[in-house]
Amino acid sequence: MTPTSGHTWHQNPFPLSPVVRLGPSSDLGDARVRAADSGNAHIDTPLIEDVEGLVDDYFAPPAAGGRRGRAIALVGEFGLGKSHALRRTYQTIRARHAETATWIVDEPAQDMGRLYRDRLRGPGDTEQGRQAFEELVRDYYAYVTASRVGAADDDPRRGTLREIATGLRDRVLDPDKVVSALRYDPEVIHADLRGTLGEVTEHRRFSTALALLLEPPFNRMVWNWLNGAEPAEPLRERGITEAIGPSDGRPDLAAGIDRVFDALTVQGFLHGRVGQPYVLLLDSLEKVLDWPDGSRRTFMDAFERLINIYTSHGGLLVFCSSPDGLRALRQSVHERVVQLWPTGLDQDRTGQLVARYLASGEEANEADGVDGLDGAAETSDVGDTGEAGGAPVDGEGPSEPAAAPPPTGPFDDEALRLLHELTEGVPREVLKTCREAWQLSEDGAGLVRRVPAVTVLKAVRALHERVSYQRVLGDVHDALDLGQWRIASHDPVPARLTRSADGREEVLYWLSPAPNAYIAVVYARSLLLADDVERIVTQVNGLRSAVRPGRFEALLVVNGLVSHAMQDRLGRSIGSRPLVYRQGVFPKSVHEALLQLERRLVEEGREEDLAELGERMRRNLEQQTAHLDEMRRNLAAMTLEVRPGATGVPVLPAQSGHAASAPEPAEELPGPVRRRFRDALAMLESVTRRVAGRSVNRRTSATSADLSVLGCATLVRALTEDFRGAVASWVRAAAPGTPTEVQLGELRRICREYESAVEVLPVHLLGNAEHQHPLTPARTVEVLAEEVWGTLSTPAVP
Secondary structure: OOOOOOOEEOOOOOOOOOOOOOOOOOOOOOOOOHHHOOOOOOOOOHHHHHHHHHHHHHHOOOEOOEOOOEEEEEEOOOOOOHHHHHHHHHHHHHHHOOOOEEEEEOOOOOOHHHHHHHOOEOHHHOHHHHHHHHHHHHHHHHHHHHHHHHOOOOOOOHHHHHHHHHHHHOOOOOHHHHHHHHOOOHHHHHHHHHHHHOOOOOHHHHHHHHHHHOOHHHHHHHHHHHOOOOOOHHHHHOOOOOOOOOOOOOOOHHHHHHHHHHHHHHHHHHHHHOOOOEEEEEOOHHHHHHOOHHHHHHHHHHHHHHHHHHHHOOOEEEEEEOHHHHHOOOHHHHOOEEEEOOOOOOHHHHHHHHHHHHHHHHHHHHHOOOOOEEOOHHHOOHHHHOOOOOOOOOOOOOOOOOOOOOOOOOEOHHHHHHHHHHHOOOHHHHHHHHHHHHHHHOOOOOOEOOEOHHHHHHHHHHHHOOOOHHHHHHHHHHHHHHHOOOEOOOOOOOHHHOEOOOOOEEEEEEEEEEOOEEEEEEEEEEEOOHHHHHHHHHHHHHHHHHHOOOEEEEEEEEEEEEOHHHHHHHHHHHOOOOEEOOOOOHHHHHHHHHHHHHHHHHHHHHHHHHHHHHHHHHHHHHHHHHHHHHHHHHHHHHHHHOOOOOOOOOOOHHHHHHHHHOOOOOOOOOHHHHHHHHHHHHHHHHHHHHHHHHHHHOOOOOOHHHHHHHHHHHHHHHHHHHHHHHHHHHHHHOOOOOOOHHHHHHHHHHHHHHHHHHHOOOHHHHOOOOOOOOOOHHHHHHHHHHHHHHHHOOOOOO
């Protein structure tokens, strides 16, 4: 449905800052906020339904064994509605179980003492809450006193006291009268706390404070202390010497964290001990991850103890956290926590969220006396109708009433579809985009008639492309400095291919981390539609084709928005996932991404070298096989030609022919290099003669071992002759004097190829030299490339 021009909306109903916190009373729903800035609008989501189900189950009548405690973690990335669900939990408890003791922590703070005094909300914040807590303490004293006396085997009142304890739990007896009759002793409470919480908290000072709370002279002093103030002198005289949280300016933050959790533990435990429900709501646990190590460990240890107390003694603990915050808790704690993971809204709920905020904005406007929506009838000209009420003209029947506007207001169907697709249903992103699109759709009078899909695209770009091109380029430059990346000496492709036609994408840098290998750092703005992705893929593939036969990788830097689905699609198409710009950590992220691409290029280079080496080995093996077949025939023929009694080793025709046809060393080779090749080839020739002569003298066919040696020697000889020819070509092409860096790189490649080929051959089979020589044939060919490199890479060659 497309809204008609007759429907006109006035004020932007979407929140300026769609963030919910559990701090101000208005955020908790105690007061309505103008323009729904704190999330007055609400829709049901699977997360909220799951949380409400668990909360209802917690408040169901307890079983015979008592109320079962529960810890619930709302886990997910930012903007998915975790805090909103936590606020709904508070509202549900307040509406259905108003008498329940509830503590609220909007977010952890290193100075937990200040948080406890100034921000933590609990029963002691109101007069009703304080009275309820005092009544709870009376119940607790009476209960543990009756239980202790009733448990004594030699007390004749045991049965009666058990009945009293049951009456207290069932709320049919007056705790004041029970306490007065039993003459309770504070040590009874101390013993109960020590027995249950002795390994968790400092029970002595709390037992003393709870005993004094019921004494009128000390009541106000104890409440001040329970609310975070320094203890008064009468309390100090009785062993309460420190505040629950350190005072301002005191550096002992870790001690403050422990004391605040001690207070929450004891106060919650009292409720559980007498069978009353109690709740703690905590938001933004992940904030702790940014603290120094000492404070972070102290908080996490204390928080884990609190989870154990709540789950073991009938409490309800609900907290929000990012996945990283949850991982910071021990695995044993994970098993005691119910985890709920929110996801983005589906398309229907995205539309519901938009409609609900529009309705909330209308309600707020009506409350302020502002008409939020002008219908077509309201904009009619009085002169055309003759009456303000729209009487019929020229005998026509009564005019039709104006059509009702759609629930989603000026947002048409395509705009809603695109809104859901680009935001991936993340509620915070939906609301931010709606507000921006609304502002872009306002006319000169501030009225909005329609928000089309193209405006949603503009809104997304405006929200996500706030950083300038120069800022992104500067951070990429910092990343290159961080890794001392080598920029290519020249662009390997024509300039016309490095920038898109509309200028939205371009190559920022060409990097050359290895010879004949390149990384293109490509800049792009938001990639929102399929056409955007196709344009990028076409450009990157064009760069790859232009770089060949060199190796190529692309790092796509996106200054804006690209959805996860688009990122996956780009990763499949161009070979690497795009890197979305984020302030602060971006240079490091670029550096790490470049390292990954460099490793990939190196691996690709190795694979290409191995493939090329394998192909050369295959061709050489074919040559070796042909030589071996010829040697078998020649050896067999010579064995027959040797007369009885003949001595010495005949000259094999195949050998003499091979030696005669062997090319002379290239004259261009410097003397030392020429001598090294001559020695190596002569030594390989001697191995061939020795093995062939041994077979002839035995007057038998060559054994498989002999053939292996002959084959290895023949193949190494062919590789060495190829190596000599490649070096001779390099010498002819090299500049006189000192070789350039590029020429040295080519020589290094030639030497490495020969070394790699020799390494995979069984040269150890070649044995010793025929004449006295300091090196074996195997060692001669193994060090040949190193000697050639050492000789030719020096500035002056003799």
